Amino acid sequence: MSEVAAIDRPDENRQEIESAVVRFAGDSGDGMQLTGSQFTMTAAISGNDLATFPDFPAEIRAPAGTTFGVSAFQINFGARKIMTSGDQLDVLVVMNPAALITNLEDVKPGGIVIADSGAFTDRNLAKAGYEENPLDNDSLEGYRLVKIDMSRLTVEAVKEFGLSNKEALRSKNMWALGLIYWMYGRKREASVDWLKSKFAKNPEIADANIAALNAGHAFGETAEMPAELGTFEVETADISPGVYRTITGAESVSLGLLAGSQLAGLNISFCSYPITPASALLHHLARMKDFGVITFQAEDEIAAAAAALGASYAGSLGITSSSGPGIALKMEAIGLAIGTELPMVIVNSQRAGPSTGLPTKTEQSDLYQAVFGRNADAPMPVISVSTPSDGYDVAIEAIRIATKYMTPVMVLTDGYITNASEPWLIPDPSTYDRFDVTFRTDPENFQPFMRDDTTLARPWVKPGTPEMMHRIGGIERSYDTGHISYDPANHQKMTDVRAAKVNGIANDIPEQEVAVGAAGGKLAVVGWGSTYGPINRAVANLRDEGLDVSQIHLRYIWPLPRNLGELLHSYDQVLVAEMNTGQLRTLLRSEYLVPAEGLNKVNGKPFLIAELEDAIRARLEN
Amino acid sequence: MNVQSPPEKLTARDYATDQEVRWCPGCGDYAILKAVQNTLAELQADPKNTVFVSGIGCAARFPYYMETYGFHTIHGRSPAVATGVKLSNPDLDVWVVGGDGDMLSIGGNHTMHAIRRNVDVQLLLFNNQIYGLTKGQYSPTSKIGTKSPSTPLGSIDNPVSAAQFALGVGGTFIARSTDIMQKHLSGVLKRAHGHRGTSFVEIFQNCIVYNDGVFKRFTEKSVQAEMQIHVEHGQPLLFGKDKDKGLILNKDEMRLEAVTLGENGITEADIAVHDETNRSLATMLAQMDPPTMPVALGVLYCEAAPTYEASVHAQIDHARKDGEGDLAKLLHRGQTWTVE
Ligand SMILES: Cc1ncc(C[n+]2csc(CCOP(=O)(O)OP(=O)(O)O)c2C)c(N)n1
Numbered sequence: 001m002s003e004v005a006a007i008d009r010p011d012e013n014r015q016e017i018e019s020a021v022v023r024f025a026g027d028s029g030d031g032m033q034l035t036g037s038q039f040t041m042t043a044a045i046s047g048n049d050l051a052t053f054p055d056f057p058a059e060i061r062a063p064a065g066t067t068f069g070v071s072a073f074q075i076n077f078g079a080r081k082i083m084t085s086g087d088q089l090d091v092l093v094v095m096n097p098a099a100l101i102t103n104l105e106d107v108k109p110g111g112i113v114i115a116d117s118g119a120f121t122d123r124n125l126a127k128a129g130y131e132e133n134p135l136d137n138d139s140l141e142g143y144r145l146v147k148i149d150m151s152r153l154t155v156e157a158v159k160e161f162g163l164s165n166k167e168a169l170r171s172k173n174m175w176a177l178g179l180i181y182w183m184y185g186r187k188r189e190a191s192v193d194w195l196k197s198k199f200a201k202n203p204e205i206a207d208a209n210i211a212a213l214n215a216g217h218a219f220g221e222t223a224e225m226p227a228e229l230g231t232f233e234v235e236t237a238d239i240s241p242g243v244y245r246t247i248t249g250a251e252s253v254s255l256g257l258l259a260g261s262q263l264a265g266l267n268i269s270f271c272s273y274p275i276t277p278a279s280a281l282l283h284h285l286a287r288m289k290d291f292g293v294i295t296f297q298a299e300d301e302i303a304a305a306a307a308a309l310g311a312s313y314a315g316s317l318g319i320t321s322s323s324g325p326g327i328a329l330k331m332e333a334i335g336l337a338i339g340t341e342l343p344m345v346i347v348n349s350q351r352a353g354p355s356t357g358l359p360t361k362t363e364q365s366d367l368y369q370a371v372f373g374r375n376a377d378a379p380m381p382v383i384s385v386s387t388p389s390d391g392y393d394v395a396i397e398a399i400r401i402a403t404k405y406m407t408p409v410m411v412l413t414d415g416y417i418t419n420a421s422e423p424w425l426i427p428d429p430s431t432y433d434r435f436d437v438t439f440r441t442d443p444e445n446f447q448p449f450m451r452d453d454t455t456l457a458r459p460w461v462k463p464g465t466p467e468m469m470h471r472i473g474g475i476e477r478s479y480d481t482g483h484i485s486y487d488p489a490n491h492q493k494m495t496d497v498r499a500a501k502v503n504g505i506a507n508d509i510p511e512q513e514v515a516v517g518a519a520g521g522k523l524a525v526v527g528w529g530s531t532y533g534p535i536n537r538a539v540a541n542l543r544d545e546g547l548d549v550s551q552i553h554l555r556y557i558w559p560l561p562r563n564l565g566e567l568l569h570s571y572d573q574v575l576v577a578e579m580n581t582g583q584l585r586t587l588l589r590s591e592y593l594v595p596a597e598g599l600n601k602v603n604g605k606p607f608l609i610a611e612l613e614d615a616i617r618a619r620l621e622n
Numbered sequence: 623m624n625v626q627s628p629p630e631k632l633t634a635r636d637y638a639t640d641q642e643v644r645w646c647p648g649c650g651d652y653a654i655l656k657a658v659q660n661t662l663a664e665l666q667a668d669p670k671n672t673v674f675v676s677g678i679g680c681a682a683r684f685p686y687y688m689e690t691y692g693f694h695t696i697h698g699r700s701p702a703v704a705t706g707v708k709l710s711n712p713d714l715d716v717w718v719v720g721g722d723g724d725m726l727s728i729g730g731n732h733t734m735h736a737i738r739r740n741v742d743v744q745l746l747l748f749n750n751q752i753y754g755l756t757k758g759q760y761s762p763t764s765k766i767g768t769k770s771p772s773t774p775l776g777s778i779d780n781p782v783s784a785a786q787f788a789l790g791v792g793g794t795f796i797a798r799s800t801d802i803m804q805k806h807l808s809g810v811l812k813r814a815h816g817h818r819g820t821s822f823v824e825i826f827q828n829c830i831v832y833n834d835g836v837f838k839r840f841t842e843k844s845v846q847a848e849m850q851i852h853v854e855h856g857q858p859l860l861f862g863k864d865k866d867k868g869l870i871l872n873k874d875e876m877r878l879e880a881v882t883l884g885e886n887g888i889t890e891a892d893i894a895v896h897d898e899t900n901r902s903l904a905t906m907l908a909q910m911d912p913p914t915m916p917v918a919l920g921v922l923y924c925e926a927a928p929t930y931e932a933s934v935h936a937q938i939d940h941a942r943k944d945g946e947g948d949l950a951k952l953l954h955r956g957q958t959w960t961v962e
């Protein structure tokens with residue numbers, strides 16, 4: 001049979017739109033993540049800019065048909081720069097009643113809801129908590145509802161391959177994908193190729209999926225589709241030329257750690273203990289053995305941090321990674337890294353807390369923990385990741401700072417960035433400046449805590465180096481010699497120099513820039529981390545309307561950029577938008593005495609552009 | 623920095639730092655320090671490749687007194703730190719030192735995992751059955767009834783046997799000695815050093831200030847011969863001043879019994895022979911305690927097994943056999959597209 005059965009005819013009546021937000025939602029077993037990533041790839045190849053967000057259930061094998069077993073994948077794609085995975089859905093595709101009930105509230109008024117009516121059985125309706133079938137009453141009146149028995153149509157489409165009913169139904173995600181491809185005038189070739197390679201060992205499965213994809217597409221084409229649904233055209237976006245891939249935050253941080261270690265000329269010892277959403281880093285790095293990357297799944301987070309520090313002590317780059325609760329366990333070891341002044345990178349993939357909190361939901365509530373969360377005066381640099389691809393450069397920067405200043409550095413990312421993806425213009429690693437580490441090997445006048453005049457960093461000496469044997473440890477060290485010292489005056493001096501060293505990093509990082517807008521004016525919206533996208537779009541939209549608002553987005557959380565105080569004071573108002581109850585706001589107020597106000601939320605979901613716009617308007621209109 | 627470099631022969635003193643040793647006068651730790659320094663001199667261990675890693679406690683001050691590399695870390699975590707050191711540089715000769723609280727209470731988990739992974743380190747547990755540094759609270763190895771500031775009426779929880787613990791989690795080398803037996807201890811340390819994998823050595827150490835004499839039931843001169851059995855691979859399990867006592871295996875009850883040669887028709891042929899590759903025998907030996915049985919000292923168990931870090935590096939070497947990874951290629955892995 002021909003691979004792409006229906007012809008992609010140009011459709012004169014396609015409505016041109018600037019961008020669209022589509023979410024595929026279904027049962028964990030319905031293949032929604034695959035469907036979403038295929039749609040993403042095709043949108044990217046079509047030249048759109050895009051951002052995606054997968055939403056997995058917290059339970060591993062939730063019972064089929066239940067609300068807590070719903071898996072969803074959202075994509076925002078457009079002919080303009082896309083900054084978020086989208087506030088509200090233009091199109092929601094649901095494969096069962098549970099997917100409808102859990103996702104409907106995100107559909108914009110009048111948005112399209114496409115439902116597999118074949119899956120709206122009494123049993124599934126009951127599992128989702130519906131008393132009557134919402135497809136048959138007027139409960140979906142405010143939406144453009146399209147009921148299609150995708151289950152039956154899929155089974156029919158793949159009949160010729162002799163699959164069981166259950167196997168046949170596995171292709172219904174491809175049927176839905178075919179239909180959405182038709183709606184947006186998308187080519188199917190990339191997905192056909194992908195199916196063929198994915199199921200190379202089971203050609204009949206590949207053929208069945210391709211047949212389902214084509215059948216969904218043909219269903220739209222052959223006017224079996226209700227006319228009111230419409231077809232759309234999303235033009236190509238203005239994107240810098242080059243070779244692209246999609247990248248998630250977990251991938252970018254992992255790759256950045258590898259790249260950074262190469263720039264430093266060090267081997268990585270990555271020590272971690274599984275925890276959502278941080279585990280993805282361990283999984284990625286565990287597959288980089290051909291780069292000499294050592295990964296160690298420790299017995300707990302304490303051991304992971306301790307082993308990473310041991311690895312740094314021995315002369316490789318110790319990295320540890322976790323999420324909030326695990327980071328709490330690592331703190332004593334991080335304190336030792338601060339005291340013994342050894343480099344180390346700690347990646348914190350934040351999630352909602354306290355305690356276990358909401359493991360799969362995103363939050364930015366570990367800023368206090370990162371900056372302040374240790375016993376005693378224990379300063380440590382903290383930098384943050386703003387977008388899924390940003391992790392690459394941030395991880396490199398963390399390694400640069402850690403090795404240059406002989407200090408642990410914490411990288412803050414979050415559950416949203418870790419799982420979300422965006423297109424990435426693949427960088428050329430050879431264009432990055434190297435920062436090779438030099439280990440001290442000269443015993444002449446060597447003292448373990450004698451500092452570099454400018455960086456205040458102590459020398460890094462690998463055990464194994466002749467004639468430089470020395471001891472370091474957690475008890476306060478004498479200035480220069482590093483011997484145990486209980487002298488109070490020495491402790492004052494050491495506390496001061498540890499702080500001065502970390503504060504001095506402010507001279508070695510870029511000055512804070514204004515992301516959108518200008519220095520000075522009525523209002524600055526300040527953010528950090530994954531709020532970059534929505535703040536950026538909201539501020540840009542309102543500036544287009546003529547409002548005097550600017551965006552300031554921080555990468556460096558500690559030390560803060562040297563010009564930040566002055567910059568913040570140049571605005572009448574400062575609004576700090578973050579997914580916590582006001583942690584950066586407190587830091588900025590205490591550091592700069594600016595009357596910063598907060599826009600805060602912790603409902604497990606990223607900011608919507610609309611809620612930011614409302615908040616900005618409210619401040620500029622009175 | 624007062625170390626001469628080889629080939630000059632190093633003496634025990636070359637392994638000592640210029641730092642003042644700060645244990646209480648009469649503490650058993652002094653004798654252990656001396657035994658370790660003597661052993662390193664006998665081995666002519668290269669100070670630059672030797673690393674002492676410790677946690678927190680009196681025992682854990684050890685690295686400051688060794689003219690080698692040393693890392694005094696945090697309470698209980700030294701086995702984990704040492705694991706990182708060995709992963710990073712398997713060529714280093716790593717000794718891990720800690721007390722019973724450090725390694726079996728707060729750090730029990732790490733001790734277990736280092737041992738079961740068989741990380742190639744010498745793990746020296748200074749067991750004084752008390753928390754010395756924090757001024758004498760009972761520890762997880764304290765006998766029931768130990769009176770201490772935190773247990774004024776006597777402790778009530780069961781102690782753990784360090785050697786049985788190490789055997790139970792799959793240790794490949796388990797040995798015991800005491801602080802005051804310089805020669806014996808040095809022999810055990812040499813065996814430990816020679817073993818590839820985690821060499822777990824429990825050293826009974828007297829805390830003269832907070833737990834003086836807890837081990838005297840088998841360390842006191844007058845009872846030593848009767849209350850200690852020094853096990854040696856391939857040798858009959860004999861003890862007593864005249865080597866007239868021994869252990870036999872009661873096969874019906876699967877336990878060791880102490881017997882006297884010549885009594886009840888027992889001859890030397892009946893005496894069990896020590897087989898340090900037999901984990902069951904080692905476990906039975908580790909269980910013995912005065913007054914009914916002597917304490918077993920020496921190498922209770924030793925088995926050749928791959929070390930953790932060697933296996934980790936073998937996987938890496940295998941992954942690199944067709945050449946080192948190429949970052950630019952890795953960045954392009956998977957589906958890519960070109961924007962003109
Ligand atoms: C996290 C932490 N908890 C508690 C302590 C206090 N502390 C230091 S050493 C120690 C116990 C020491 O006992 P042991 O390990 O048996 O060593 P010893 O002093 O007997 O040689 C304790 C509880 C600490 N330093 N750190």
Ligand code: SF4
Pocket residue numbers: 644645646648649650651680681750754755828829830831832
């Ligand atoms: S308290 Fe006990 S263990 Fe600690 S130094 Fe004094 S005698 Fe030794």
Ligand SMILES: [Mg+2]
Pocket residue numbers: 679721722723748749750751752753754761
């Ligand atoms: Mg103790």
